[in-house]
Amino acid sequence: MARAQAREQARYEHTCMIRGDGGRTVRAVLDRICDKWTMLIVATLDQGRMRFTELQRHIPGISQRMLTLTLRNLERDGLVSRTAYAEVPPRVEYELSPLGKSLIPPALALAGWAIEHNAEILASRAAYGAKESPDKEQSDKERPAVEQPAEESAQQP
Amino acid sequence: MARAQAREQARYEHTCMIRGDGGRTVRAVLDRICDKWTMLIVATLDQGRMRFTELQRHIPGISQRMLTLTLRNLERDGLVSRTAYAEVPPRVEYELSPLGKSLIPPALALAGWAIEHNAEILASRAAYGAKESPDKEQSDKERPAVEQPAEESAQQP
DNA sequence: CAGGATCCCTTAGGATACTG
DNA sequence: CAGTATCCTAAGGGATCCTG
Numbered sequence: 001m002a003r004a005q006a007r008e009q010a011r012y013e014h015t016c017m018i019r020g021d022g023g024r025t026v027r028a029v030l031d032r033i034c035d036k037w038t039m040l041i042v043a044t045l046d047q048g049r050m051r052f053t054e055l056q057r058h059i060p061g062i063s064q065r066m067l068t069l070t071l072r073n074l075e076r077d078g079l080v081s082r083t084a085y086a087e088v089p090p091r092v093e094y095e096l097s098p099l100g101k102s103l104i105p106p107a108l109a110l111a112g113w114a115i116e117h118n119a120e121i122l123a124s125r126a127a128y129g130a131k132e133s134p135d136k137e138q139s140d141k142e143r144p145a146v147e148q149p150a151e152e153s154a155q156q157p
Numbered sequence: 158m159a160r161a162q163a164r165e166q167a168r169y170e171h172t173c174m175i176r177g178d179g180g181r182t183v184r185a186v187l188d189r190i191c192d193k194w195t196m197l198i199v200a201t202l203d204q205g206r207m208r209f210t211e212l213q214r215h216i217p218g219i220s221q222r223m224l225t226l227t228l229r230n231l232e233r234d235g236l237v238s239r240t241a242y243a244e245v246p247p248r249v250e251y252e253l254s255p256l257g258k259s260l261i262p263p264a265l266a267l268a269g270w271a272i273e274h275n276a277e278i279l280a281s282r283a284a285y286g287a288k289e290s291p292d293k294e295q296s297d298k299e300r301p302a303v304e305q306p307a308e309e310s311a312q313q314p
Numbered sequence: 315c316a317g318g319a320t321c322c323c324t325t326a327g328g329a330t331a332c333t334g
Numbered sequence: 335c336a337g338t339a340t341c342c343t344a345a346g347g348g349a350t351c352c353t354g
Contacts, residue, residue: 034191078281124235
């Protein structure tokens with residue numbers, strides 16, 4: 001399995017990323033930022049410091065395992081700071097560090113792009129699905145993608 | 158396994174992303190953009206139209222399977238356009254669509270952030286590793302992360 | 315409450331071989 | 335050359351149970 005290692009190396013070594021630096025930096029950051037939850041947590045914490053359970057409630061789909069894990073990584077990278085109060089019912093609060101906050105603007109840039117071009121993407125996918133497989137119209141379930149779930153009623157059960 | 162579905166739904170439904178829209182759009186885009194190769198391909202194609210093999214050479218670690226797959230997704234989402242020439246040795250060229258190009262600036266924003274704050278992150282991780290587990294100093298291999306592989310000699314074999 | 319420890323399953327993605 | 339088809343592994347991540 002040294003092969004895999006080599007590949008990873010190559011990915012880092014090579015200079016084919018958003019030009020600006022070699023690209024490894026960017027690659028690394030993306031790897032870090034792009035797991036299922038990091039961005040969500042950062043975005044949520046951007047609304048203010050919060051404690052564990054609170055976070056969990058603000059981020060619907062997350063499991064406490066993943067919350068813990070991701071928070072740990074963020075803490076370790078210096079994006080969020082963790083403060084534990086030595087109280088009887090334990091209380092721990094998380095908060096975006098300045099570094100963490102600095103991630104928000106670029107993130108917003110991406111968000112902006114997403115919002116702005118969402119429709120085009122949807123259209124493109126529709127077109128693509130239509131022309132490529134007109135018969136096998138099970139083109140749904142292919143990928144949840146960007147389609148709004150038709151906000152039935154935003155009320156929770 | 159309807160549970161998993163429910164979770165996914167929740168993730169999309171909920172309004173806790175980079176505020177601006179509900180967040181589902183962003184969530185979706187991130188999901189789409191953040192796999193291992195999408196950004197790399199987009200960045201590479203930003204340097205000009207390219208054919209399959211060329212791309213493969215420009216993106217070291219990628220397998221042709223992943224190249225194909227990711228390209229297909231990008232094409233389908235309208236980020237890249239594919240042109241096949243009916244020639245004897247088949248030739249296919251890929252190129253960023255306007256939509257695809259529009260992704261570059263926000264991507265650069267993120268890249269900029271990465272480059273700018275790389276050092277801080279590294280420092281934080283070093284500090285974290287040092288204080289949390291001073292004995293088990295196998296803190297390497299934890300994550301390749303952002304550390305430059307000490308560009309031994311950028312010459313390929 | 316805030317998490318650590320386990321178990322387990324799904325999936326991204328690499329390796330390899332085959333075709334038009 | 336530009337893929338498609340298979341097979342298979344590592345790992346991301348969910349569910350659960352347990353504790354200070």
